[in-house]
Amino acid sequence: MARGSDTKARAQAVARELFLRQGVRQTSLQEIADRLGITKPALYYHFASREELVRSIVQPLIDDGDAFVAELESRPPRGPRPLLEGYFDFHFKHREVVALVVRELVALADLGLVDRVLDWRLRLAALLVGEDPSLADATRATVALGGLADCVLVFADEPLDALRTAAVDAACAALGA
Incomplete structure (x- = not known):
């Protein structure tokens, strides 16, 4: 076995x-x-099938993401920094699969895997700026979460600690925190 x-x-x-x-x-x-x-x-x-193989690669990201968001919803952090640090760490842990999701968005959307990721963003944004935010606040949350996730991919060769600090600081700045 x-x-x-x-x-x-x-x-x-x-x-x-x-x-x-x-x-x-x-x-x-x-x-x-x-x-x-x-x-x-x-x-x-x-x-x-190829679809089953793709799902087996992406499923740990989905499972960990569901658990991460549920944990934050059950015990919301005080202030945005802990949430953003956790979100960075989550993306860093799964960076190869996140890169695959970004590269293959259409193929993975056809398998129904992208909707879950978009749902996380909405739920995390609600934790950051509330359930009924203004357009400005919702935009800040989107920039903070999206930019933070992108930093893991764009700056993959940078030292982890420096990248984590810079990315989380930038995400906090986007939120005005």
């Missing part, structure tokens, strides 16, 4: 790399199997 789990994890890693480089729709299961040195039927043993 450990060997099967190893093959499954290796398949996800190879698929993630190929999906990022050439796109989900442009990557065949045969190509993934070839890179793994296994047959396509052996890959089908672990994943019934």
Whole structure:
């Protein structure tokens, strides 16, 4: 069983790399199997379809995101900084999958995975600026959350601590906090 789990994890890693480089729709299961040195039927043993493989790569992001937002809603932080720090850390932990989501937005939207991510943003924005914010406040929250998430991708080669501080400071500034 450990060997099967190893093959499954290796398949996800190879698929993630190929999906990022050439796109989900442009990557065949045969190509993934070839890179793994296994047959396509052996890959089908672990994943019934490309969609199932994509879901298996994105699902940990979705599960962690749901848990992250639910935790914040159950115990709202005092002030925006703790929420924004947690949001940065969440994106940093999942940066490869976040990059895949950004690159393959249309393909992942077709699988229904993007709606969950957009829902998180709305729920987090409500925690930052309230349930019925003005347009200005809603815009600030959108810029803060979106900009913070983008920093993880755009400045991927920067030292983590420096990037975290700069990104969270910028997000707080966008909120006027």
